[in-house]
Amino acid sequence: MLKGRALKLGDSxxxxxxxxxxxxxxxxxLPELAKHVLEDxxxxxxxxxxxxxxxxxxxNFGLGSSREHAPLVxxxxxxxxxxxxxxxxxxxxNAINLGLLVLICDTDNIDDGDELxxxxxxxxxxxxxxxxxxxxxxxxEVMLRILDEGGLIPYIQKYGDFRL
Amino acid sequence: MGKTLAEKILSQKSGSxxxxxxxxxxxxxxxxxxxTTGPLTVRQFQACGFKRLANPEKTTLFLxxxxxxxxxxxxxxxxxxxxFAQETGCLIYDVGDGICHQIVAESLAKPEDVIVGAxxxxxxxxxxxxxxxGMGSSDVAIAFGLGKTWLRVPESIRIVVSGKLxxxxxxxxxxxxLIGNIGADGATYKALEFSGDGLANMSMSDRFTIANMxxxxxxxxxxxxxxxxxxxxxxxxGRGDHYQPLFADGDASYERTINIALxxxxxxxxxxxxxxNIAPARELxxxxxxxxxxxxxxxxxxxxxxxxxSLLKGKRRHPETRLIVAPASPQVLLxxxxxxxxxxxxxxxxxxxxxxxxxxxxxxxxVLGDGESCLSTANRxxxxxxxxxxxxxxxxxxxxxxxxxxxxxxxxxxxxx
Numbered sequence: 001m002l003k004g005r006a007l008k009l010g011d012s013x014x015x016x017x018x019x020x021x022x023x024x025x026x027x028x029x030l031p032e033l034a035k036h037v038l039e040d041x042x043x044x045x046x047x048x049x050x051x052x053x054x055x056x057x058x059x060n061f062g063l064g065s066s067r068e069h070a071p072l073v074x075x076x077x078x079x080x081x082x083x084x085x086x087x088x089x090x091x092x093x094n095a096i097n098l099g100l101l102v103l104i105c106d107t108d109n110i111d112d113g114d115e116l117x118x119x120x121x122x123x124x125x126x127x128x129x130x131x132x133x134x135x136x137x138x139x140x141e142v143m144l145r146i147l148d149e150g151g152l153i154p155y156i157q158k159y160g161d162f163r164l
Numbered sequence: 165m166g167k168t169l170a171e172k173i174l175s176q177k178s179g180s181x182x183x184x185x186x187x188x189x190x191x192x193x194x195x196x197x198x199x200t201t202g203p204l205t206v207r208q209f210q211a212c213g214f215k216r217l218a219n220p221e222k223t224t225l226f227l228x229x230x231x232x233x234x235x236x237x238x239x240x241x242x243x244x245x246x247x248f249a250q251e252t253g254c255l256i257y258d259v260g261d262g263i264c265h266q267i268v269a270e271s272l273a274k275p276e277d278v279i280v281g282a283x284x285x286x287x288x289x290x291x292x293x294x295x296x297x298g299m300g301s302s303d304v305a306i307a308f309g310l311g312k313t314w315l316r317v318p319e320s321i322r323i324v325v326s327g328k329l330x331x332x333x334x335x336x337x338x339x340x341x342l343i344g345n346i347g348a349d350g351a352t353y354k355a356l357e358f359s360g361d362g363l364a365n366m367s368m369s370d371r372f373t374i375a376n377m378x379x380x381x382x383x384x385x386x387x388x389x390x391x392x393x394x395x396x397x398x399x400x401x402g403r404g405d406h407y408q409p410l411f412a413d414g415d416a417s418y419e420r421t422i423n424i425a426l427x428x429x430x431x432x433x434x435x436x437x438x439x440x441n442i443a444p445a446r447e448l449x450x451x452x453x454x455x456x457x458x459x460x461x462x463x464x465x466x467x468x469x470x471x472x473x474s475l476l477k478g479k480r481r482h483p484e485t486r487l488i489v490a491p492a493s494p495q496v497l498l499x500x501x502x503x504x505x506x507x508x509x510x511x512x513x514x515x516x517x518x519x520x521x522x523x524x525x526x527x528x529x530x531v532l533g534d535g536e537s538c539l540s541t542a543n544r545x546x547x548x549x550x551x552x553x554x555x556x557x558x559x560x561x562x563x564x565x566x567x568x569x570x571x572x573x574x575x576x577x578x579x580x581x
Contacts, residue, residue, distance in 0.1 A: 012348065012438055016546040020553070021525035024200045024230065025237040028244075040548040060349040063382065064546060065525075066284040068204055068300035089353050089384055090284055094300035142187055142314055152302045153211050162189050162314050 001119055002080055002101075004052040008112035009041055011058035015091060017041035018062065018070040027069055034076040051078030054118075056110045058084065062091025071095035081118060083107050083125065083136070096143045099151035105136035166413025168320040169387040170355040173295040173410075177278045184319040184417075193277035193294075195307040196224040198264050199231075200525075201282035201300070203241045206248045208305035218311030220253035224272070226264035227257065231520035234528035254308075262493030262519040265289070265461035268296075269372055270495055274398070274406035275390035278315075280307050285461050285543065287378045291371035292398075293390035293410040298379060318384045319419040320355040321346075325362030327426045332578040334471070335370035336463055336541065336561035339377040340432040342424065344442030352382030354419065357412060359389065362426045368397040369467040376462045377543050380439040431576045433539075434559040437547040445564050448574040455538040456481075456569040457550075458562055459490030459517065460524045463541035466491075466499045468562040473505035475566035475580065481513035482572030488530045489514045490522035512569075526551030539568045 017040045019033065026033040038045040055061075055074065061084035062070060071094045074082070081101035085108075095102045103118070105125055110116070114129040126133050139147070142164060149155040167175065171182050178188035197205040202225050217223045225245045233239040242259065249256035257267055264281065265288035273279055275293035279286060282304040289296035299313070307313045323342065329335070343350070356378045358371075366374075371388050378386025388394070390410035398407045431445035458464070458472055469491060481487045489509055491497040497519055500506050506516060517523075523530025524542040531551035532538055538550060538557050545557035560568070563577035570580070 014544075014546040016544070016549050020548045020551075021200070021527055022531070022548070022551040024525070024527050025235050027200060028203050028237060028241055040553045060352070060382065063348055064284065064544060066282055066286075066298040066300050067201060068282075068302060071300075072204075086349055086352065088349070088382060090298050090300060090379075093303065097300060097302040140187065140316065152306060153208055156212050156306055156309075161310065162312070164187055164189065164314065 001117060003117050004054045004080055006056040006110050006112060006114040006116055007045065007049060007053050008110065009055060009057040012060050012063060013041050013057055014064035015062055015067050015070040016064055019067065019073050030076065033069060034073040037073040037077045046077070049077045049079065052080050053078065054116055055079050055082045056107050057082065058107065059086045061087045063088040066090045068094045068098070071098050071100050075100045096147055097152035099147060101147065103136040105134050165417060166415035168355065168416045168418065169293065169357050169389065169410065169412045170295060170318055170320055170385060173276050173278065174315060174317050176276060182317045184317050186317045187314060188317060189312050189314050190278045191312050192222065192280055192307050194222050194224065194268065194272055194279045195304060196226060196264060197282035197301065197304050198226045198229055199241060199245060200229045202245045204301035205282050205305045205308065206244060208302045209308050212305060212309060214309035217252045217254055217308050223254035223308055225249055225254060225256045226267065227259045228263045229521045229525060230527050231259040231518060233259065260494070260518050263461045263464065263521055265376065266464065266492035270401055270493060275394060275408050275410045280304060280313055284379045285376050287383065287386050288372050288376040288461055290378060290386040291368060291375035291388050292394055293388060295385055297385050318353055318355040320357045321351055322418040322421040323356055323358045324360035324421060324423045325358065325426055326360050326423070327362055328365045329426045329429060332563055332581045333429050333431055334561040334563060335366065335373040337432040338424070338426065338429050339374045340434050340442050340559065341429050343377065343381045343440050346381055348380060348438055348440040349382045351378065354383055356381065356383045356386040358387070359412065363388070363391065367467060368393060369465045372465065373462055380543055431561060431564050431578065433564060433574060434545055436545055436556040436558065439545060439559065445560060445574060446576040451574040452537065453485055453539045453568050453573060454536040455486045455488065455530065455532060456565050457488045457523050457530055457538055457540040457542065458565050459492065459522050460542040461492060462543040463562050464490055464492030464496065466496050468541065469496065469500045469505050470503065471562045472566040473508040475563060475577065476512035476570065477508050479512055479570055481569045485569055485572045487512065487514040487569045488517060488523060490517035491519050493519050523550055525549065539565050539574060541565050
């Protein structure tokens with residue numbers, strides 16, 4: 001059971017919004033890079049985010065480049081999960097590879113600041129603030145197994161190969 | 165039941181009867197990273213405990229995104245990648261050697277390959293009939309070490325093109341039109357597969373432009389059949405032996421089919437800040453443009469530069485519009501020099517950048533000022549993309565870019581052709 005606060009973002013948050021290409025010179029200095037998380041979508045995000053928070057977004061979250069630094073700086077900010085109506089393919093895979101939970105659900109009725117509770121076993125998100133509940137799509141088995149190990153690197157360290 | 169191109173390639177490379185929705189483990193024919201994703205790839209590779217590459221001859225690094233390096237930290241990243249190449253024996257293309265996707269197209273990709281790159285525009289090689297897709301650094305690091313990856317076999321959307329594009333209209337207009345219609349998430353997790361009699365009228369350069377932007381509709385891959393156009397291109401690159409025909413089966417099953425009459429497409433522009441925010445170029449007349457950028461993996465090929473040179477010959481750019489041109493590779497640059505295009509462009513007031521990604525991703529070589537607008541032949545116009553979140557990016561074809569450079573405002577190229 002995960003409990004946390006919703007930080008609401010809109011539709012079409014690209015990887016450029018999450019961590020701009022102009023910051024590429026910081027990609028080998030992750031603590032410095034992470035200070036700019038979501039800067040071009042919401043300049044207050046980095047100062048507002050607290051460990052355990054959830055990002056709640058609209059459609060096509062993470063569209064654009066393959067930069068794994070995008071989910072990485074979100075994870076470094078302490079975000080426990082991303083809830084979105086839909087997520088771009090490469091970002092989705094990158095997030096799971098880093099052990100960052102991504103859930104696809106209808107986020108329209110969740111507002112910024114709502115207290116949420118995620119029950120992974122039951123497949124439900126409870127909005128405690130609104131006293132409402134919604135369900136999310138189950139992840140493919142292969143992604144669940146990678147997530148269970150904490151990401152792709154620990155998964156491969158443990159098994160040495162893919163196991164489908 | 166027959167197979168789509170995606171199902172055919174992934175069946176072959178996984179040794180199974182791959183159908184859409186299946187999860188397969190595929191052997192990889194080419195895996196690469198570039199200078200902004202490569203350092204993390206190297207670190208993940210090392211974190212995993214790998215000591216050697218599964219296939220050094222199929223593993224490549226490209227220093228193209230910041231070329232030559234704009235600052236000390238990027239230079240140090242370049243050094244790290246050179247050191248990795250030296251230690252592991254992988255191929256490395258140095259600064260100035262060109263954009264990764266252009267080099268993959270010219271020298272490395274072939275029909276039926278599975279190609280995985282730590283860059284979203286890896287999809288470009290789909291134009292040659294390769295299942296080419298972008299992934300992050302962790303996936304690519306594992307592919308470096310294991311020589312394989314897991315893939316969900318995508319459902320395919322069939323795009324059937326018929327007829328011929330009109331004068332002044334290019335492949336870029338077609339793909340912007342398609343993305344505008346299906347949306348920036350219209351093909352998420354899916355393959356786009358192109359077919360129809362119109363393909364006979366599309367050069368490899370056109371196909372690269374289209375496949376390159378498949379990812380802007382969310383697609384995993386944008387696939388073309390390997391036909392006589394593919395064969396002639398590979399021969400022209402001295403790689404005729406890399407050709408093999410590849411077509412989808414006639415009775416393959418598609419999620420849906422979209423028919424496009426090429427003659428109906430007109431010059432199209434994507435407005436800030438999303439690629440699917442399209443409008444006909446003629447409707448944007450009067451939009452002042454401070455910078456025109458021609459190049460990138462989308463439209464930095466010889467055919468693109470030829471169109472621009474033909475429109476700018478004997479003319480001069482608008483005094484308030486900078487014109488920046490970045491050929492995609494040294495091969496393109498040399499051919500453009502031989503054809504006299506570079507002279508034409510410089511005389512028209514253009515700045516020629518070294519082969520590389522240039523201004524596209526906002527790292528250097530053409531960062532926009534506050535409130536400025538750019539008409540770019542690149543593939544992305546997200547807020548902040550060209551280095552400044554207070555700037556505006558419009559995407560268009562090389563012809564639209566050239567005419568816009570002349571007038572200083574967005575201009576439908578048919579007005580001057």
